[in-house]
Amino acid sequence: MGATAGAAAATLAAPHVYAASHGGKPKVVVVGGGAGGATVARYLAKDAGDALDITLVEPTRVYYTCFFSNLYLGGFRTMESLAHDYGNIASAGVNVVHDYAVGVDRDAKTVTLASGDTLMYDRLVLSPGIDFIDGAVPGWDVSQQNKMPHAYKAGSQTELLKAQIEAMPEGGTFAMIAPPNPYRCPPGPYERISMVAHMLTQMNPTAKILVADPKEKFSKQGLFEEGWNTHYSGMIERIGPDFGGNNVSVDPDAMTIDIDGAVENVDVCNVIPAMKAGVICERAGLNDGNWAPVDGATMQSRIDENVHVLGDACAQGDMPKSGFSANSQAKVAAMAVRAALTDSRMFPAKFSNTCWSLIAPDDGVKVGASYEATEEKIASTDSFISQTGEDAALRKATYEESIGWYAGITSDIFG
Known part of the structure; x- marks a missing residue:
């Protein structure tokens, strides 16, 4: 050369x-x-x-x-x-x-x-x-995400999780390992449970959903639990920390989860690790x-x-x-x-946030707040949340509001 x-x-x-x-x-x-x-x-x-x-x-x-x-x-x-x-x-x-x-x-x-x-x-x-934090869920790391998807970064993981749910045997079990605080989108795992339950009621109505959750309480808990009882009665079981939801491991090859020593066979497992x-x-x-x-x-x-x-x-x-x-x-x-x-x-810095969640068709709920900067942190100044027992027309309007918000914010983000 x-x-x-x-x-x-x-x-x-x-x-x-x-x-x-x-x-x-x-x-x-x-x-x-x-x-x-x-x-x-x-x-x-x-x-x-x-x-x-x-x-x-x-x-x-x-x-x-x-x-x-x-x-x-x-x-x-x-x-x-x-x-x-x-x-x-x-x-x-x-x-x-x-x-x-x-x-x-x-x-x-x-x-x-x-x-x-x-x-x-x-x-x-x-x-x-x-x-994701390495080792957050014993038995799982990102090399296992095709067997047990996290679907907490949207795209191919979301498509994979949906395909796995569609392929579940009749009467099978969908499991979620919910994340500890703090994590992306606090109502997200529970909206996901709602959407999976909706999907299963259409195509696999005898299937079960099992949620292992390390948290004592979660965002919009009363609203989700009311919705689950109304729309998906008997399908969803949540195991909180009092019953071992904070002591969970998984075996992706065997498709089992271990909740405080009790081993469960599952057909789909959505692992959402600590972040x-x-x-x-x-x-x-x-x-x-x-x-x-x-x-x-x-x-x-x-x-x-x-x-x-x-x-x-x-x-x-x-x-x-x-x-x-x-x-x-x-x-x-x-x-x-x-x-x-x-x-x-x-x-002066001003902030706002609203998180909408869909529980079932036309059954939308929301939580949100306004914030301002203090020397210590971004602090909430006022907040709002949907209420249990709201009528169907208000819930439908909340869902429609969320659709308009998505169109508006993605235009604001991407032009």
């Missing part, structure tokens, strides 16, 4: 380093293209004009929302209706890079990608969602325990002021980990980044 060819080969092999902002536009790198990251990128592009150089790093070209994925399991939505791409965000002026962020050097202000490329930043926004911030937060050294602490006024990391963390990955005080929360936090983060890099005006 000649010297010229050798130099060319070396150039091709060397990781590309994007130019730093020496005299150019300030650079913002956003990691994670879900409800938080996509919203930050889009709002920065929309509100900062061309004053910022914005890069969004997201490995998937099509993003499936985890919120509303339970409705796919219940037969109320198609998988395609949960799919969103990044074309509108790219058209707005964001450099969308489909790759994995694998490292952060906070001293050098760089993000390393799986491809070997390096992105330099003036401000970094991390919104990587969740990962932590997406691993890039840990690699960046931004976690305190399993989550990344932030200043609610700006969503800045309490460890590094040049990094903002939002969505499920951050320790967010009174706010639940939800798509609505991530979208709300992203707008505060975008405002803070814009103010820091372009001297634009900063307003």
